[in-house]
Amino acid sequence: MEPVPITVTKMKDTPPTTIRDVARKAKVGVGTVSRVLNDNPSVSEKTREKVLTAIEELDYTPNPIARQLSVGRTLTIGIILPYLTLPSYIERLRGVQHVLASSEYDLVIFCVDDPAQKNAYFQDLSRKSRVDGMLIVSLPPDDFQADYFTRSGIPTVLIDSDHSKLCCVVADDIEGGRMATRYLIELGHRKIAYLTDYLETPFHPAMSYRYQGYRSALEEVEIPYNPDYFMQGERDRESARALAKKLLSLDDPPSAVFAASDARALGILEAAQEMKIKVPSELSVIGYDAIRESAYYNLTTIDQSLFDSGVMGTQMLFDLLTNRAQPPCKKHVPLKLLARSTTAPPP
Amino acid sequence: MEPVPITVTKMKDTPPTTIRDVARKAKVGVGTVSRVLNDNPSVSEKTREKVLTAIEELDYTPNPIARQLSVGRTLTIGIILPYLTLPSYIERLRGVQHVLASSEYDLVIFCVDDPAQKNAYFQDLSRKSRVDGMLIVSLPPDDFQADYFTRSGIPTVLIDSDHSKLCCVVADDIEGGRMATRYLIELGHRKIAYLTDYLETPFHPAMSYRYQGYRSALEEVEIPYNPDYFMQGERDRESARALAKKLLSLDDPPSAVFAASDARALGILEAAQEMKIKVPSELSVIGYDAIRESAYYNLTTIDQSLFDSGVMGTQMLFDLLTNRAQPPCKKHVPLKLLARSTTAPPP
DNA sequence: TCTTAACATGGAACCGGTTCCAATTACTGT
DNA sequence: ACAGTAATTGGAACCGGTTCCATGTTAAGA
Numbered sequence: 001m002e003p004v005p006i007t008v009t010k011m012k013d014t015p016p017t018t019i020r021d022v023a024r025k026a027k028v029g030v031g032t033v034s035r036v037l038n039d040n041p042s043v044s045e046k047t048r049e050k051v052l053t054a055i056e057e058l059d060y061t062p063n064p065i066a067r068q069l070s071v072g073r074t075l076t077i078g079i080i081l082p083y084l085t086l087p088s089y090i091e092r093l094r095g096v097q098h099v100l101a102s103s104e105y106d107l108v109i110f111c112v113d114d115p116a117q118k119n120a121y122f123q124d125l126s127r128k129s130r131v132d133g134m135l136i137v138s139l140p141p142d143d144f145q146a147d148y149f150t151r152s153g154i155p156t157v158l159i160d161s162d163h164s165k166l167c168c169v170v171a172d173d174i175e176g177g178r179m180a181t182r183y184l185i186e187l188g189h190r191k192i193a194y195l196t197d198y199l200e201t202p203f204h205p206a207m208s209y210r211y212q213g214y215r216s217a218l219e220e221v222e223i224p225y226n227p228d229y230f231m232q233g234e235r236d237r238e239s240a241r242a243l244a245k246k247l248l249s250l251d252d253p254p255s256a257v258f259a260a261s262d263a264r265a266l267g268i269l270e271a272a273q274e275m276k277i278k279v280p281s282e283l284s285v286i287g288y289d290a291i292r293e294s295a296y297y298n299l300t301t302i303d304q305s306l307f308d309s310g311v312m313g314t315q316m317l318f319d320l321l322t323n324r325a326q327p328p329c330k331k332h333v334p335l336k337l338l339a340r341s342t343t344a345p346p347p
Numbered sequence: 348m349e350p351v352p353i354t355v356t357k358m359k360d361t362p363p364t365t366i367r368d369v370a371r372k373a374k375v376g377v378g379t380v381s382r383v384l385n386d387n388p389s390v391s392e393k394t395r396e397k398v399l400t401a402i403e404e405l406d407y408t409p410n411p412i413a414r415q416l417s418v419g420r421t422l423t424i425g426i427i428l429p430y431l432t433l434p435s436y437i438e439r440l441r442g443v444q445h446v447l448a449s450s451e452y453d454l455v456i457f458c459v460d461d462p463a464q465k466n467a468y469f470q471d472l473s474r475k476s477r478v479d480g481m482l483i484v485s486l487p488p489d490d491f492q493a494d495y496f497t498r499s500g501i502p503t504v505l506i507d508s509d510h511s512k513l514c515c516v517v518a519d520d521i522e523g524g525r526m527a528t529r530y531l532i533e534l535g536h537r538k539i540a541y542l543t544d545y546l547e548t549p550f551h552p553a554m555s556y557r558y559q560g561y562r563s564a565l566e567e568v569e570i571p572y573n574p575d576y577f578m579q580g581e582r583d584r585e586s587a588r589a590l591a592k593k594l595l596s597l598d599d600p601p602s603a604v605f606a607a608s609d610a611r612a613l614g615i616l617e618a619a620q621e622m623k624i625k626v627p628s629e630l631s632v633i634g635y636d637a638i639r640e641s642a643y644y645n646l647t648t649i650d651q652s653l654f655d656s657g658v659m660g661t662q663m664l665f666d667l668l669t670n671r672a673q674p675p676c677k678k679h680v681p682l683k684l685l686a687r688s689t690t691a692p693p694p
Numbered sequence: 695t696c697t698t699a700a701c702a703t704g705g706a707a708c709c710g711g712t713t714c715c716a717a718t719t720a721c722t723g724t
Numbered sequence: 725a726c727a728g729t730a731a732t733t734g735g736a737a738c739c740g741g742t743t744c745c746a747t748g749t750t751a752a753g754a
Contacts, residue, residue: 018710029734034712042732061499064477065421066710069412070739076455084441094431097458108423108455111444130411152408237643296584365740376704381742389702413740417709 026054095310155320177213193229240267280344373401442657502667524560540576587614627691
């Protein structure tokens, strides 16, 4: 139908304008053109004018790759993160993005779908795509991999995972678990259930730390641990709902549930609703993460500052890049209990 | 506390190994090393062995930037998309990522927070970060900007927006709106409300196309348009809930609501629940987008294949890159009505 | 055994910038 | 007017790869 746009094809074959073309046109040396491009003050106003005119006339655009090669920096940072399904990853990504937007750095993302890919990225990344620095979200490297990062000389920051040799930004998950449990205890609960991931095959260990916090808070006030109140399952809402139903059908059901993630907590709320159990008067529910949706349901939860963790990680990476910091170093993101309306004293 | 890891600093200053170092060590020419690196068959097994050993011993990693400069390709594609808050953007991003993961291309993302930034990216992008191709999600370029993309020679594909000069992957929003409305009509509804964004200041025009589809479906069966049944508001769930309450409190409330997005539809479901209006027996609700959550609530909705649109856009971009296609070209993503359980004949 | 083609290899030139050094020009003070 | 210093400027060398061409080697064919 439409005529093939010949001009486009022609343009592609035109050799691109280089800095030497500009220099020739402006009758100056390439060095001078380069100085103009980089706002070097030692260029006279007259010459600068000439060069700018030539640039304009030739519609010249400097080639960033060539620049990168000669200055040795790519002005790019990479981020490795799990497949973008969970809101928590996205929230952290947004934090990273927020800091980068006001910098001159670009962000290239590597999504990890499966463990094999994780290893591939971890061990082979710098070969294919040179970045000035690297952020890794929620994916703990093993010793060998950590060593690779150190050795490769690429500044690296872990967000939401931990390694003694690297810089990292983590939440104190033990403390978070303790915080949530203590809050329920303070409200007067003693029958407190815990709903979590499978601990034995942890995707990453945060869940088991939260569990430790839970156990320790119980011990503090000498509430005996009741294995019936401990449930493991998939990380999605659906399976949490099923588990919660089992839990609430016990002969002696808990008066409060601590869910290791908000997604699960929402599943519990639904189970309660279906079983006509009133929240919070008959059952208290506390979540973990403070995802956006949690606000919407007025879920009491532990806010682990997801967005801020992205911000902090990126700033830490900048500190590494400018030699204001040296690995290893470790920062904790602040934890905050958001007491909303799914928790109350027991009946 | 911890001793400063001196080794790290030392490493950084070590000049990196180059292809010439390898050539010297293996006692071959640089060309040969390059051929080994690129699996060029015209290298004898013996020489290849020698080179590989040298690479191993020197722990050599080729510099991708240098490679990019000489081959003239960056193996990177860029994506411009709105701030990552809406699930629909993320879903499309995942589609893009899915295709890229099995390719040799990297993805660099540019998030647009505000209109000024959009313009900045649109007009200045190729200067700072050379990419081989560009994907643009949901952000329609004006004529000037479209021209810039054509002129710059960077293959560009629009996803979820449209321009006569560029390649694009779009959903037929008029048809989608018609589809949803027709479905309600077929169920027997005649009092059908429409809940949408503010149409007069459209972030992008899809919403108003859906509205056109809605109107046209009504006309087909000569149902007069009732302005009371038309409501505009913010794009979030909360405001949809408020609007829905107004709508359902009318003297003659609608028997069905078509929401221009799933987020809104969920808000409507909540409003109905609060007002003790049974869905679907007393009220039918249909959404748009088929976000993940919608499945969870069994929401009837129009599936506009968000993930697939990312996939298709990326494939189209590859076609451009390999000259298998020429702009402009246009593809429609398939639309599918997901009849789930929030719709039924009117009472 | 000699010719010829196929194969393997070294290395200069190139990609398009930056940077540094030497050379030129402009300006200062006496 | 002139030395001495500061401000500009040109351009070669460099960043680290790829590619092409000329050359040397080997194997096949007559």
